Structure formats: structure tokens, C-alpha cells
Amino acid sequence: xxxxxxxxxxxxxxxxxxxxxxxxxxxxxxxxxxxxxxxxxxxxxxxxxxxxxxxxxxxxxxxxxxxxxxxxxxxxxxxxxxxxxxxxxxxxxxxxxxxxxxxxxxxxxxxxxxxxxxxxxxxxxxxxxxxxxxxxxxxxxxxxxxxxxxxxxxxxxxxxxxxxxxxxxxxxxxxxxxxxxxxxxxxxxxxxxxxxxxxxxxxxxxxxxxxxxxxxxxxxxxxxxxxxxxxxxxxxxxxxxxxxxxxxxxxxxxxxxxxxxxxxxxxxxxxxxxxxxxxxxxxxxxxxxxxxxxxxxxxxxxxxxxxxxxxxxxxxxxxxxxxxxxxxxxxxxxxxxxxxxxxxxxxxxxxxxxxxx
Amino acid sequence: xxxxxxxxxxxxxxxxxxxxxxxxxxxxxxxxxxxxxxxxxxxxxxxxxxxxxxxxxxxxxxxxxxxxxxxxxxxxxxxxxxxxxxxxxxxxxxxxxxxxxxxxxxxxxxxxxxxxxxxxxxxxxxxxxxxxxxxxxxxxxxxxxxxxxxxxxxxxxxxxxxxxxxxxxxxxxxxxxxxxxxxxxxxxxxxxxxxxxxxxxxxxxxxxxxxxxxxxxxxxxxxxxxxxxxxxxxxxxxxxxxxxxxxxxxxxxxxxxx
Ligand SMILES: Nc1ncnc2c1ncn2[C@@H]1O[C@H](COP(=O)(O)OP(=O)(O)O)[C@@H](O)[C@H]1O
Ligand SMILES: [Mg+2]
Numbered sequence: 134x135x136x137x138x139x140x141x142x143x144x145x146x147x148x149x150x151x152x153x154x155x156x157x158x159x160x161x162x163x164x165x166x167x168x169x170x171x172x173x174x175x176x177x178x179x180x181x182x183x184x185x186x187x188x189x190x191x192x193x194x195x196x197x198x199x200x201x202x203x204x205x206x207x208x209x210x211x212x213x214x215x216x217x218x219x220x221x222x223x224x225x226x227x228x229x230x231x232x233x234x235x236x237x238x239x240x241x242x243x244x245x246x247x248x249x250x251x252x253x254x255x256x257x258x259x260x261x262x263x264x265x266x267x268x269x270x271x272x273x274x275x276x277x278x279x280x281x282x283x284x285x286x287x288x289x290x291x292x293x294x295x296x297x298x299x300x301x302x303x304x305x306x307x308x309x310x311x312x313x314x315x316x317x318x319x320x321x322x323x324x325x326x327x328x329x330x331x332x333x334x335x336x337x338x339x340x341x342x343x344x345x346x347x348x349x350x351x352x353x354x355x356x357x358x359x360x361x362x363x364x365x366x367x368x369x370x371x372x373x374x375x376x377x378x379x380x381x382x383x384x385x386x387x388x389x390x391x392x393x394x395x396x397x398x399x400x401x402x403x404x405x406x407x408x409x410x411x412x413x414x415x416x417x418x419x420x421x422x423x424x425x426x427x428x429x430x431x432x433x434x435x436x437x438x439x440x441x442x443x444x445x446x447x448x449x450x451x452x453x454x455x456x457x458x459x460x461x462x463x464x465x466x467x468x469x470x471x472x473x474x475x476x477x478x479x480x481x482x483x484x485x486x487x488x489x490x
Numbered sequence: 491x492x493x494x495x496x497x498x499x500x501x502x503x504x505x506x507x508x509x510x511x512x513x514x515x516x517x518x519x520x521x522x523x524x525x526x527x528x529x530x531x532x533x534x535x536x537x538x539x540x541x542x543x544x545x546x547x548x549x550x551x552x553x554x555x556x557x558x559x560x561x562x563x564x565x566x567x568x569x570x571x572x573x574x575x576x577x578x579x580x581x582x583x584x585x586x587x588x589x590x591x592x593x594x595x596x597x598x599x600x601x602x603x604x605x606x607x608x609x610x611x612x613x614x615x616x617x618x619x620x621x622x623x624x625x626x627x628x629x630x631x632x633x634x635x636x637x638x639x640x641x642x643x644x645x646x647x648x649x650x651x652x653x654x655x656x657x658x659x660x661x662x663x664x665x666x667x668x669x670x671x672x673x674x675x676x677x678x679x680x681x682x683x684x685x686x687x688x689x690x691x692x693x694x695x696x697x698x699x700x701x702x703x704x705x706x707x708x709x710x711x712x713x714x715x716x717x718x719x720x721x722x723x724x725x726x727x728x729x730x731x732x733x734x735x736x737x738x739x740x741x742x743x744x745x746x747x748x
Contacts, residue, residue, distance in 0.1 A: 188652055208655045209664075221653040225671045234667070235657035286657065 145194035156346040172343035214283035222267035229263040253285035393454035419484040521723035538724040551709035570635025604697035618700035626694035635680035642676025
């Protein structure tokens with residue numbers, strides 16, 4: 134390997150007729166990295182993956198894999214393997230032949246095939262199922278076979294298109310951990326597609342948030358969660374409270390943001406101009422609700438609802454401007470507070486995130 | 491479903507089955523009838539089977555029909571499958587027209603195909619014989635193969651072929667390892683259809699065959715004008731049995747490869 138960069142997308146655009154599925158995308162994936170493409174359905178994740186695998190030709194731009202421009206490299210010659218969204222196991226072959234398929238195509242020796250197939254099946258804990266046909270397996274087992282069928286080839290890059298989408302929640306959580314461990318122990322570069330932000334946050338080294346064929350933000354999971362750079366990312370990743378306001382003062386340590394007549398201090402993390410309209414976002418777990426007003430209090434309102442969700446209680450506060458705000462409380466300091474009572478919501482100004490669109 | 495409706499439906503189905511099968515069963519029974527005029531039962535015999543196998547005219551017609559059916563099936567199945575693949579997979583200018591042209595033989599009356607071919611042979615000054623029967627048979631059966639294979643291809647998950655390529659299979663390997671095994675039931679059904687259509691095709695064979703190379707339906711036609719011989723009953727019985735066996739075997743094969 135001559136370079137750190139395993140996959141590079143350079144100014145990639147893909148059009149289907151007049152529709153642009155992917156628009157001028159630039160992305161570098163490092164060797165051994167677990168990179169996730171995250172975004173709502175239809176934002177171009179699958180199309181991006183298919184251009185790396187070679188099933189779609191970019192309308193414009195270049196795909197580089199392992200320092201080679203692959204425009205004229207057929208899918209079957211690319212050093213990548215895919216785990217398809219629908220698994221796509223060969224229904225007429227048993228588990229062994231499914232997993233052995235890639236090795237047979239490379240004319241690997243019989244004994245080596247048997248050994249590597251069994252090793253791959255051991256990794257996904259299905260070595261006892263070699264004679265089964267895919268339809269005799271559960272969804273979770275089919276998923277594991279699809280993974281074994283790909284990793285048995287020792288690909289440089291593994292592309293995974295919502296591989297856990299069809300599994301129930303518990304199995305999905307379990308497979309997330311297994312996939313992550315597999316990726317770390319094999320050292321394969323993973324490009325993982327999902328629309329599930331929680332999945333992306335738990336598994337990835339880096340996350341690429343996509344929206345309408347374009348990259349909204351690239352960053353570490355913490356960065357994406359804690360420091361979204363746009364309203365779209367803040368809104369899409371996790372739960373949050375977003376307010377729009379006008380900048381009224383930029384002289385002090387914190388700038389003042391006027392939200393429907395209430396002035397709130399915001400950090401000057403981006404350049405702010407007097408009278409400019411900007412958004413601020415505050416996560417439910419970063420804010421506090423109290424019945425007594427203290428000097429950090431920012432907003433007052435009335436308690437609308439308390440929703441117990443297990444680990445925390447979600448407090449819905451009705452604000453005077455008609456909006457609602459969600460705050461997570463883990464203690465029981467609000468045990469005696471009832472719906473309709475006046476409450477105050479407060480937070481540290483540094484916890485707010487400010488962005489322009 | 492109301493019990494009464496169910497009963498009526500059951501009765502109706504039974505009637506249809508009787509309508510289909512009673513004539514065939516009577517025919518099979520009379521192939522063992524020890525009487526020259528096949529209307530009264532006079533006793534059991536294998537005589538008609540014996541005389542059938544010593545009747546050179548019939549044996550030669552059966553041979554002609556089988557040769558034509560086998561070769562027609564091979565040609566129609568190979569080219570019908572290829573055409574189906576082309577139509578399924580590629581977009582090319584004039585695809586719609588191409589598609590339409592292939593379906594015309596299904597609806598066009600056989601007599602038109604027959605007359606057209608006859609005119610063509612006359613114009614090209616080709617002597618009629620067994621080889622002049624093939625083009626007509628292939629023309630009508632190829633469309634059926636295409637119809638069946640296209641239906642099978644439409645139900646094929648395209649991502650399976652992509653998975654094969656993703657795992658290093660080139661076009662050729664992808665076809666033989668994945669596409670073909672999965673559409674095989676359709677190809678087999680198409681072949682079976684082509685075989686039976688060719689075997690009992692009459693109009694085109696009658697017009698385009700030459701003297702001395704009668705196919706079975708053509709021979710039977712000329713024989714029954716002089717009254718149905720019990721030999722024909724015997725022959726029909728054998729053919730029914732052969733076809734039943736064929737259908738059972740292909741049915742099994744299809745269930746296995748599903
Ligand atoms: N083969 C295709 N033909 C036409 N439009 C397509 C095709 N594939 C994808 N698209 C369109 O491109 C956009 C992105 O699709 P896709 O990459 O599948 O999104 P995602 O995987 O993020 O849900 C969608 O609007 C979709 O309708
Ligand atoms: Mg998708």
C-alpha cells in the first residue's frame with residue numbers, strides 16, 4: 134500500500150436523466166477506516182456506494198481506489214466487495230457454495246477454499262450451516278452469510294448498504310457490535326451506509342452526513358453530534374431544540390440572540406454580524422428545568438407534559454412564543470411539578486450550537 | 491365461500507375435467523379393442539401396437555416429427571432465450587418494435603405463415619422436403635420461448651447478478667453460474683412448449699413439407715379421411731403417456747430448482 138487513502142471520490146456527480154442523485158461529491162476514505170454515509174432515504178447514499186463498486190458510472194468526476202483511477206475497471210475486477218441491502222444470497226446454492234463463490238472465481242485451490250470458507254463462517258458463527266439453502270435461514274443468519282461471503286475474499290474495502298435494516302432492534306444492536314469488532318480485527322476499510330443516526334454514531338470512525346446528493350458535514354461522531362454546522366445536521370442527528378433569532382449585540386463575551394423578544398447569550402463560534410438571522414440548537418440533555426428562577430435561567434414557560442422513557446424523563450415545556458421545548462431530566466427534582474406549573478429552562482451558553490442555515 | 495357456491499364450483503371443475511379427459515380415456519381404451527371398427531368393445535388385444543410398429547409409413551412419420559420437434563426446440567430455445575435476455579437487459583433503439591415483431595407469430599394465424607413460406611420457397615425455387623418445415627416451426631415456437639423466459643427474467647432479482655460480479659465473476663461466469671440456473675425453469679418450460687407445439691403442428695407442416703416426408707399430424711390427417719384406424723389410437727396412447735412422463739419430470743425439475 135503506497136498511500137493512506139483507500140478510496141477517493143473527486144467531484145463525483147451522478148445524474149439519472151434530469152435528476153441529480155449525487156452532486157459534486159468529494160470524499161477521501163482512509164485505509165482501515167470505518168466511514169459511514171448517513172442521510173435520509175433518497176439522499177444518494179446507495180448511488181454513491183454503487184459508483185465505488187462500479188455498478189454505476191459517474192456522470193462526472195473520478196473514483197480512485199487504492200491510488201488507481203477505476204473509471205475503466207469493471208466491477209468484477211475492483212478490490213471491493215459489497216454486502217447488499219437485501220443480502221442477495223444465491224438462492225440455488227447452499228451456504229458453503231455461496232461463501233466460496235468469490236474464491237472459486239479467482240481459481241483458488243479446493244483445500245484453500247474449504248479452509249477459508251470455514252474460517253469466514255466461524256467468524257460469523259455459522260460453521261454448522263454449510264448445507265443449508267439461504268431460504269432455510271433466518272434473516273439474521275442470511276445477513277451473517279452475506280458478510281462471510283464478502284470478507285472471505287479479503288477485500289481492501291467492504292461496502293455495506295444498510296446491512297442491518299431488515300433486522301429487529303435487538304439483533305441489530307448485537308450485529309452492530311459484531312460488525313464493529315470484525316472491522317477492527319480484520320483491519321478492512323468499511324464504507325457503511327445507513328439512515329439510522331444512532332447506528333452511525335455507535336459504529337463509525339467518521340460520519341459523512343448527506344442531504345439531497347450533497348455532503349452536509351464530515352466529522353467524528355462527537356463532532357457531528359456536538360457541533361453540527363447546519364440546521365439539517367442538528368435536526369437529523371439526535372433530538373434537539375432549534376430556535377431562530379436575530380443577532381442584536383456582538384460586543385461582549387457572548388453575542389445576544391433575540392428569539393421572539395427574549396434575549397439569549399450565544400457563543401461566538403462562527404462570525405456573527407449585527408441584525409443577522411441565525412439558528413441556535415440546544416440538546417435536551419444539555420438543558421435543565423427548574424421551578425425557581427436563578428441567574429442562568431434563559432427561558433420561562435409552563436410545564437406541558439412529563440414523559441417517562443426509562444433512563445430519563447422528557448419534560449415538554451410550553452414557551453410563551455407558542456413553541457415547545459424538550460428537556461431530559463434524570464433526577465426526580467421535578468417530582469412535585471405538575472402540568473400547567475410555571476418553570477424555567479436554563480443551560481450553559483457554551484452548550485448551544487450556532488449555525489446560519 | 492358459501493357451501494352452495496363451493497359445490498357448484500366443484501361440479502363445474504369436474505365437468506371441465508371430464509370434458510378434457512373422457513375422450514382421451516376412451517381413445518386409450520379402444521387402442522386395446524379387438525375390433526377393426528372402433529365403436530364396440532369386443533375384447534382385449536395388443537394387435538394394434540404390433541401392427542403400428544411394423545407400419546413403415548407411421549414409423550417414418552413419427553421419426554420425421556421427432557427430428558423436426560427436437561431440432562425446432564433446440565433452435566427456438568437457444569434463440570428465444572438469447573432474444574429474451576437481450577430485451578430484458580439492454581436498451582437499444584427500436585427495442586419496442588423488436589419486441590413487438592417477436593410477439594406477432596403468437597397471434598398471427600398459422601395459415602398465413604404457411605402460405606407466406608410456401609410463396610417464398612416457390613419464389614426462391616426451393617424443393618419442399620423435411621428441411622423446409624423447420625423455418626415455420628421455429629418462427630412460431632421462438633415467440634413462446636421468449637414469452638416464458640422473459641416472464642422468468644422479470645422475476646429475477648437483478649442484485650443477484652450484481653452480487654456475482656461483485657465477487658469477481660465476469661459476464662460469462664455470471665450468466666452460467668447465476669443467471670442461467672435461476673431462469674432455467676423458464677427455459678425448460680419454454681422448450682417443452684416449443685416441443686409440443688412443433689410435434690402437433692399441422693397447418694405449416696402440411697403446406698411446407700415435401701412428398702415422402704410427412705410429419706405425424708399430416709399422415710394422421712390423410713389416414714383418418716379413410717376412417718380412424720385403431721393403430722392411430724395406439725399411437726396416440728403412446729404419445730399421451732410420453733407427454734405425461736415429460737411433464738412430470740420437468741415439473742419435478744422446476745420444483746427442485748425453485
Ligand atoms: N437507477 C435509477 N434510475 C433513476 N433514478 C434513480 C436510480 N437510482 C437512484 N435514483 C434516484 O437517485 C436518488 C438517490 O437514490 P439512492 O442513492 O438510492 O438514495 P439512498 O440510498 O440514500 O436512499 C433518488 O432520488 C432515487 O430516486
Ligand atoms: Mg439506499
